[in-house]
Amino acid sequence: MIHLLRYLIRKVVFALAALVFFVSVIFALPRLIPGNPVGVLVSKLALQGQTDPERIQAVYRDFMDEFGIGLPLWEQFTGFVTQLLRGDLGTSISMYPRKVTEILAIYLPWTVALLLPAILVSWVLGNYLGALVAWRRGTLLDKLVTPILLTVSRIPFYWFAMLMLFAFAVYLRLFPIGGTYSWGLTPSLTWDFVGNYLRHYTLPFLTWVVICLGGWAVGMRSMMIYELGSDYVLSADTLGLPQRKLLRYAFRSACLPQVTELGLNFGFMLSGSLLLELVFNYRGMGSITFQALSALDYPLIQGIFIVLAAAVILANLAVDFIYGLIDPRIRTGHLRR
Amino acid sequence: MNALLVAEDVKASYSSPRGFIRAVDGVSMDINYGDVLGIAGESGCGKSTLSNVLMMNIRPPLSFLGGKVLLDGKQDLAAMGREKVKAQMWGRVIALVPQSALNALVPTRKVGAFIKDVLRYHLKLSARETMDLAERRFRELGLPVEALTKYPHQLSGGMRQRVVISVVTLLNPKLLIVDEPTSALDVSTQKQVLKMLLHLRAKHIVRAIVFIAHDIAILRQIATRIAIMYAGKVVEVGPMERVFQGPLHPYAYSLIHSVLTPEPEVRERGLSYIAGEPPALVHPPEGCRFHPRCPRSLPICSREEPPLIGLGEDRFVACHLVLGRH
Amino acid sequence: MGNARLVVSAALFLAVVLFGLAGRWAYPVDPVSRVGGKLQTPSWEHPLGTDVQGRDVLAQLIHGTGTSLSIGITASVIAVAIAIVVGVISGYRGGLMDDSLMASANVVLAFPVILLLLVVAVFVPVRSPMVVALLIGFTSWPGLARAIRSQIMSLKEREFVFLSRMTGCGGVRIAFVDLLPNMMTYVFTSSVVIMSAAMLAEAGLSMIGVGVTKGTSLGTMLFWAQLSDAVRRGFFWWFIPPGGVLTVACASLLLLATALDQLFNPRLKER
Numbered sequence: 001m002i003h004l005l006r007y008l009i010r011k012v013v014f015a016l017a018a019l020v021f022f023v024s025v026i027f028a029l030p031r032l033i034p035g036n037p038v039g040v041l042v043s044k045l046a047l048q049g050q051t052d053p054e055r056i057q058a059v060y061r062d063f064m065d066e067f068g069i070g071l072p073l074w075e076q077f078t079g080f081v082t083q084l085l086r087g088d089l090g091t092s093i094s095m096y097p098r099k100v101t102e103i104l105a106i107y108l109p110w111t112v113a114l115l116l117p118a119i120l121v122s123w124v125l126g127n128y129l130g131a132l133v134a135w136r137r138g139t140l141l142d143k144l145v146t147p148i149l150l151t152v153s154r155i156p157f158y159w160f161a162m163l164m165l166f167a168f169a170v171y172l173r174l175f176p177i178g179g180t181y182s183w184g185l186t187p188s189l190t191w192d193f194v195g196n197y198l199r200h201y202t203l204p205f206l207t208w209v210v211i212c213l214g215g216w217a218v219g220m221r222s223m224m225i226y227e228l229g230s231d232y233v234l235s236a237d238t239l240g241l242p243q244r245k246l247l248r249y250a251f252r253s254a255c256l257p258q259v260t261e262l263g264l265n266f267g268f269m270l271s272g273s274l275l276l277e278l279v280f281n282y283r284g285m286g287s288i289t290f291q292a293l294s295a296l297d298y299p300l301i302q303g304i305f306i307v308l309a310a311a312v313i314l315a316n317l318a319v320d321f322i323y324g325l326i327d328p329r330i331r332t333g334h335l336r337r
Numbered sequence: 338m339n340a341l342l343v344a345e346d347v348k349a350s351y352s353s354p355r356g357f358i359r360a361v362d363g364v365s366m367d368i369n370y371g372d373v374l375g376i377a378g379e380s381g382c383g384k385s386t387l388s389n390v391l392m393m394n395i396r397p398p399l400s401f402l403g404g405k406v407l408l409d410g411k412q413d414l415a416a417m418g419r420e421k422v423k424a425q426m427w428g429r430v431i432a433l434v435p436q437s438a439l440n441a442l443v444p445t446r447k448v449g450a451f452i453k454d455v456l457r458y459h460l461k462l463s464a465r466e467t468m469d470l471a472e473r474r475f476r477e478l479g480l481p482v483e484a485l486t487k488y489p490h491q492l493s494g495g496m497r498q499r500v501v502i503s504v505v506t507l508l509n510p511k512l513l514i515v516d517e518p519t520s521a522l523d524v525s526t527q528k529q530v531l532k533m534l535l536h537l538r539a540k541h542i543v544r545a546i547v548f549i550a551h552d553i554a555i556l557r558q559i560a561t562r563i564a565i566m567y568a569g570k571v572v573e574v575g576p577m578e579r580v581f582q583g584p585l586h587p588y589a590y591s592l593i594h595s596v597l598t599p600e601p602e603v604r605e606r607g608l609s610y611i612a613g614e615p616p617a618l619v620h621p622p623e624g625c626r627f628h629p630r631c632p633r634s635l636p637i638c639s640r641e642e643p644p645l646i647g648l649g650e651d652r653f654v655a656c657h658l659v660l661g662r663h
Numbered sequence: 664m665g666n667a668r669l670v671v672s673a674a675l676f677l678a679v680v681l682f683g684l685a686g687r688w689a690y691p692v693d694p695v696s697r698v699g700g701k702l703q704t705p706s707w708e709h710p711l712g713t714d715v716q717g718r719d720v721l722a723q724l725i726h727g728t729g730t731s732l733s734i735g736i737t738a739s740v741i742a743v744a745i746a747i748v749v750g751v752i753s754g755y756r757g758g759l760m761d762d763s764l765m766a767s768a769n770v771v772l773a774f775p776v777i778l779l780l781l782v783v784a785v786f787v788p789v790r791s792p793m794v795v796a797l798l799i800g801f802t803s804w805p806g807l808a809r810a811i812r813s814q815i816m817s818l819k820e821r822e823f824v825f826l827s828r829m830t831g832c833g834g835v836r837i838a839f840v841d842l843l844p845n846m847m848t849y850v851f852t853s854s855v856v857i858m859s860a861a862m863l864a865e866a867g868l869s870m871i872g873v874g875v876t877k878g879t880s881l882g883t884m885l886f887w888a889q890l891s892d893a894v895r896r897g898f899f900w901w902f903i904p905p906g907g908v909l910t911v912a913c914a915s916l917l918l919l920a921t922a923l924d925q926l927f928n929p930r931l932k933e934r
Contacts, residue, residue, distance in 0.1 A: 230440070231435065231437040231440035231441055232440055232441055232442055232443045232444065234435060234441075235433075235435050235437075235438070235441035235442075235501070235505075236443060236451075237423075238392075238394060238427060238428075238432070238433045238435060238505075239427065239428045239432070239455055239504070239505065240423060240424070240426075240427035240428035240429065240455075240458070240459065241454065241455065241458055242458065245454060245458070249443045249445070249446070252445045252446075253443075253444060253445050256445075328444070328445060328447075328488045328490075329444075329488070329490055332488060332490070332491055
């Protein structure tokens with residue numbers, strides 16, 4: 001038990017260190033450019049068409065305050081950190097005076113609703129498929145499925161999403177052509193809304209699952225083939241244990257690296273989902289990122305950065321935690337990860 | 338002396354990109370109740386393959402080419418085929434401790450849990466009953482009962498080896514085959530393993546042991562009979578001490594004389610080594626397989642293969658020189 | 664059998680390269696100026712139609728492929744160079760240097776490039792392909808660095824004593840001169856894989872607006888297509904070709920990598 005605790009504490013410490021690192025980076029970046037950063041950022045506002053001089057003045061003053069320009073650097077940093085700890089991510093420039101936290105709170109849940117189930121479903125299904133194909137290695141199933149999986153995993157996922165949208169929504173008209181829910185509806189816990197949402201949800205969800213599934217399946221297949229050839233499987237076989245028992249043992253061992261992969265890949269999947277949301281016009285973090293970039297709204301971008309970085313760190317921590325529970329070597333202190 | 342397992346002219350080969358490797362090429366062997374039969378020979382002589390063939394653990398690229406493996410003089414395992422032999426015999430009648438026993442336990446399961454899996458599959462006992470059985474057997478064999486609650490990686494190498502042996506013999510198989518069980522261990526652990534094997538036989542937990550090794554010194558400590566293999570064939574069989582003191586086949590002679598043992602006669606004899614290398618088993622030499630390296634080869638050796646002939650008193654040799662003399 | 668794979672993948676990739684680099688002579692149309700009506704479907708005059716601003720899609724495709732390819736190669740070269748330096752020093756020196764290098768590698772590995780580029784995007788709004796190549800290169804080295812490091816570490820155990828007795832010269836220099844050449848085949852195969860990953864990354868990043876903003880790449884084509892709702896409005900001639908070329912390029916590169924791997928490490932057939 002104590003080994004597990006030691007392991008977890010180490011992981012938490014590393015996570016916090018990473019968080020501190022990223023907060024420092026995002027703090028330092030605007031202050032590195034020569035001149036007054038607020039001036040630069042506000043001037044972008046003018047570029048976006050905002051021309052009312054009084055408005056710009058007000059924005060400028062507010063941001064000078066928020067950024068703490070003029071105060072010593074140390075005070076700026078503590079101010080920045082206190083702000084963060086209060087949950088305040090600043091004020092948006094392009095949607096002034098709305099707060100960044102308020103804006104992101106609208107979009108973040110939709111992304112989570114799409115991403116999390118998709119990741120879980122594709123991971124579970126992919127691993128089972130990979131194990132199945134590994135067991136039936138060399139048979140028709142393997143020879144048919146594996147090349148298909150490999151091919152799908154080679155297609156750029158954003159392009160694949162476009163093809164899916166075009167084929168199923170535009171051409172075949174089986175699904176609504178993007179969006180999170182139909183225009184004019186407001187989110188509510190009614191059957192009508194949920195049903196409508198699910199209709200819009202299905203295509204991006206399926207696309208995501210298909211894309212990720214292939215990767216997991218191929219990886220699992222290799223791991224299973226490796227495990228099935230290992231000494232303990234051969235000796236369990238010699239003891240007369242049946243094939244399904246051997247498969248269970250191999251599967252259990254092969255899952256461990258797949259869990260680690262989940263953590264490593266989370267960052268990639270998160271950024272991928274941004275792109276996917278864009279293609280399907282699904283109003284999650286993806287679309288607000290796109291908007292923020294077009295408007296060069298630094299506080300909003302900074303907020304997105306912090307939220308995404310925190311999400312990746314948190315996800316990795318969760319995966320480390322789960323891994324610590326399932327790998328017996330960690331529980332007994334025999335492996336330093 | 339009853340025969341527990343008899344192999345008659347057994348042949349098996351591996352398919353490889355270079356051709357067929359005739360790893361076991363016409364081997365006949367008796368394993369009797371009460372035996373500890375040592376099988377000795379250099380790497381690649383076919384001993385491990387033979388151990389797999391004896392229990393019909395045949396899977397591609399290995400293929401069984403012919404011969405019989407008679408159990409108790411009645412059932413021919415070769416005719417039954419792998420699946421039937423696995424279902425009926427493995428673990429219950431014949432058991433194998435493989436060469437890589439150190440990694441033979443499932444890493445994600447505690448030792449006790451794995452034993453439970455094995456026992457419940459074969460005997461349909463309850464969880465409590467399997468634990469009792471396991472604990473009793475461990476105590477009997479001098480193993481700490483706490484080992485049952487540990488994961489394999491928590492046990493030392495020697496302990497793991499002994500645990501594997503006890504797991505493999507849980508169902509009291511008549512024949513236990515051990516393949517190089519002591520090669521990776523230090524001397525004191527080796528002694529423990531050998532003691533355990535003899536104990537298993539003494540208590541009739543197993544009735545006979547086939548002990549595969551390349552180290553004659555180890556075999557001398559445990560084997561009652563010894564069979565020496567070369568290039569896929571058996572060249573000499575006989576009681577351990579008699580063969581050791583007076584090997585007849587030139588290869589057996591060289592092999593035994595390359596061993597250092599702390600006995601005065603050995604000091605006088607001196608050490609010898611065998612020049613050359615074993616032949617590639619894809620194209621074995623014509624006639625006697627040892628003849629290219631044999632210091633006493635005759636013209637007939639390069640033409641005709643010497644058959645394995647009994648000389649009485651449980652002595653068998655496959656050598657023209659020896660047969661000519663007798 | 665392996666040879667067929669090698670030939671086919673190399674041929675496919677070469678075809679893409681030819682298309683991207685030499686295509687502009689065979690089809691000398693300017694990709695950035697308006698040459699026809701807006702959003703025209705494919706025709707003899709414009710084989711892949713025109714986009715929302717009346718620009719020829721085929722011309723864009725040709726130039727875009729060239730740009731994406733050069734980004735891929737540049738990023739790959741940068742990533743491999745960094746990976747070699749980090750991997751060799753980390754593996755050979757060990758100790759604190761190793762720990763800190765590997766810690767930073769882990770950070771770079773787990774973190775999506777997009778976050779870095781999000782922030783860069785605000786301060787450097789005009790980004791040429793080379794800038795993007797640089798950034799991608801700077802974030803693609805950890806995987807290869809780790810592999811090089813572990814190879815160096817195991818080689819070091821074996822050869823170290825011998826080498827240090829033979830020469831009196833600096834350890835790191837030994838590492839580069841003696842140990843590294845053994846791994847060149849692996850490094851080369853990895854660089855091919857990194858190149859395909861870089862091309863895919865560029866396209867995705869450009870599509871969301873964080874990548875290339877100056878010039879035409881396969882990614883920028885997708886960006887403009889997405890901005891103009893090309894999928895929903897059914898302008899298939901605009902969004903299908905860039906993705907298609909990208910798929911062919913990357914798939915052939917990856918196939919090439921596995922073929923090279925088999926070439927350099929011939930193995931017996933698996934059971």
